[in-house]
Amino acid sequence: MISINNLTYEIGARALYDEANWHIKPGEKTGLIGANGTGKTTLLKLIVGELMPTSGTISMAKGLKIGYLNQDLLSYHSEKNILQVSMEAFERQNELHDQIEALLKKLETDYSEDILHKLSDKQAEFEALDGYNIEYRAASILAGLGFDEMDQQRQLSEFSGGWRMRVMLARILLQAPDLLLLDEPTNHLDLPSIQWLESYLQAFEGAVIIVSHDRYFLDRVIEKTVESKRGKLNVYAGNYSFYLQEKAQREEIQNNQYKNQQAKIKQEEKLIERFRAKASKAKMVQSRIKALDRMDKVDAVDDYNPTVNFSFRFSKQSGRHVKTLTKISKSYPGVPILKNTEGLIEKGDKIALIGANGRGKSTLLRIIAGADTDFEGQAESGHNVTQTFFAQHQLEALHLENEILQELQAFAPKHTETELRTILGSFLFTGDDAFKKIKVLSGGEKSRVALAKALTADANFLLLDEPTNHLDIQSINILIQALKQYEGTFVVVSHDRYLLDNVANKIWYIENQQIKEYPGSYQEYEEWRIAKENKQTQKEESKEKKPKKEKKKTTSNHSDKKMDRERQSFSLNKDLERLDNEITLAKKELEDIEKELSNPAIYQEEDKLSEVNDRYTKKKSKLSSLQEQWEVIADKILELE
Template identity: 75%
Template structure:
């Protein structure tokens, strides 16, 4: 499908790739990984032709269709609805639709065979390209990525960068390319949307190359890992977990080979040194020297897994209650977020706040951090609580003219330079890296600096909003180690399930505008939800408010509820039957629209087209009714 042969790409005097090779075959689902700065995004740009190789070749079939999601798409602007923008993926279908509309208009006054034949040809091609279903397909994918029916009619320009990136992803998926190149596709997705995308990509027939720091996402989607390292592309036949195991085995073998070779080299060098001065051994010495020079050296294994060995300390312990929320209500114009809800954060809590975007996670986090005062109710901070709040906008608060070490010294003057450099070492800033100016750092490096600042604060309570954005897998592992060593209290919003699974001992989520709690790890929460609410996401599940979570869920015995449940199930069956009938009628109507007798009669064609649109509208309403009934049945047990 795509063959990369002896690829070399140089930036200045640095070779980002040096005679690298990789063949992407049909059906490959590949995770492209590597530390920040190893050229993953650059490689994708080389494949699509944005950059030209210094030497080597990238060859592919002429008719191959590539779908490329990259962060540059954030600059795309449009005042059209996001449904319209997504449907721009159907370039030929849209063109045919316009031509069919023009021919139908012309047919009102011109009944010539030529016009009728052209219309027939266009409609046949439109039908062959599944043109009558493109709006439904666009709606389906946008819904999977978190857009409501109302959202889909709003202009793209009304949405933030993260939501616009979702629209771009939808448009690329709708193009049905032969190969998808996805650069950090989960960066702007919430957990429900990530899970939806996992299912979509698992079923995708083409090849996929994904650059991602979400190891759970990679485990569920890819069957091959390619690591970009030291200018080469190293392939592993399995998902990310397999890669870790296989890499450990390879490195163990390499380490043993290196040690054995080093021992042999030292032995040879001692022998050479011993007999160098003896004329009778000169020939033997020269032979040994040449043999050493010809020896293909085994490289030592790099330690790409630094450990956090710094003790994050604070000067005073907090009281038992860190934050108490009482009767909290919060809304934006026309949008209620929280209504009369209570919650308590206690000393030692490690809370993961999860859920779909738009549920109010960031709003709740700001209330907890005292960064939002526009609410009703009471938010009370406990005795001796000192907090620090990390959010992505704080990257902008870094002093661009400061060196990294200088930035930390200004923020945490009580720490010695040795302590601060130790912390920076944990966050991958070693040696002279500490003296780099903030302005020259990448987004991921700035995130690491901001996180190092947050963890050096004299704070016993951390509030972290999406701390893994821009971090590679190695940096996420460092953050996990730091949070596990942190002896205070924290609450974190993140879509990185590996991080949540490794640091949280409580799960918070917002449902029915109430804060609800699960007292366990993220994995336990997922298992609990799947058993309790099969085929639903956490956002649809019905749990009790904070501190009243039942240990055992039992079906209610109430007779009124049983009657209501039977009534709902009966209505659901009726709606299902009606949906099936309408879907069958829609197919029959589509066939009727393609018949010559229909499009030859303008009046009949108008009537059939109107009926077709009415059927689609009714189908959409019935599908929405079915979803509401299903939710009510689940809630009623």
């Protein structure tokens, strides 16, 4: 579908890509990952032709339709309502609709055969393109992305940047392209919308390339990972979790090769030095020097997983009750948010505040922080509570003319320069990076500086509002390590499920304008929520199907049978997931054997060739068997549903 061959792209004297290669096949779902600054967004722009390579080629199938979601789409303006904006995806259908309306208008005065034939042809084409259902399709996708019926009639200009980006995503999805390029698609989505998008992309028949820092999202959608590193594109035949395992194995092999080669180089250098002054050994010395020069050097393994090697401290411990919320009510004109609700934050609580956008998460966080005082009720801080509040507007509060180190020194004067340099090193600012001015930093770098400031505050209570925005996966891992080490209390609002699952011991969510609490991890909460929703669905279905005079026993039997089906379906889905993993592994092993068979040298060794052929036959038979098992189980699941 797309072939990238020997791609080189230079920015000034720096080669962002250096003879990189990648072949994108139809239907592949790929995650494009790498540290900030390695060229992920640049590569997407090269694919769509917004940038031109310095050398090399990007060739693609004729007529290939590409949908590209990028942050530049935020500049799109329209006075149309968002349903109409999303329906702009159907260019030909909209064109036909206008032509049909014009022909119908003509028919009021002109009944000629020519007009009737044209109208008939246009209507036939419109129907063939499913034109009568485009509004329904657009409304369905907008609903999945969090827009209710009233929202869909509002003008695009009325929405904030994050919500406008969702409309752009809806328009791109409705185009049904052959290839979707999605640059940080979850940045502006809440958890329900992310989960909806996951399901949509899993069923999407075209190819997808996703740049994302949400590792749970990647794991659920992609089947291949491509890492942009040192100007090359390294392919891994699995999702993000597979990539981590495979990369660790590759790096272990590379590290061993590097150590062995370095030992050999040192040995050769000693030998050269020993005999350099002897005329009788001059030829041998020159030969060894040339051999060293010709040697293909193995690179040392980069440490892309820095650890947080400092401890957060605060001068005083808080009392047992950190924050007490009593009879809190809050509303905006025509929009009730909280109504007479209560909440208690205790010392040591690590609370994840979650839910759909518009439910009041950020409002509640501002009330807890004291940044919003326009509410009814009381929000009282406990004994010795000192807090710091991180939100995206903190990026604007950074002093642009300050160097990074100066910014932290002004904020945390009790810390020594060595301590602050250590903290900055943990947030990926090493060496002379500490002396960069704030004004030259990217959005992600500014976020890291603002987070470092928040975590160096002498505070025993942290409030974090979407701290992972603009951060890459590596930076999110650093934040997770920092929060795990933090001994105080915190509340975090985030849609990054990996972060929440690793740091939270309590879940808060807002339901019916009330603060609700689940006492456990995010994963436990999700399992509980799904079980609760399934139980509610069963209850509603049971009520719908239950005859008016049905006996209690019949309801019980019906419920038992439904529960039976649910259990069978759950078990079969687990088997299907296991088989998916086994099939992926078998395919990888088969590809490895095929690589062996593609080596001409193997055909000179009859015994070796026979053994490899035997392995290939067995592995192919196993793969076929696994695929048959998968089809049988998939059929059973469909029967149960």
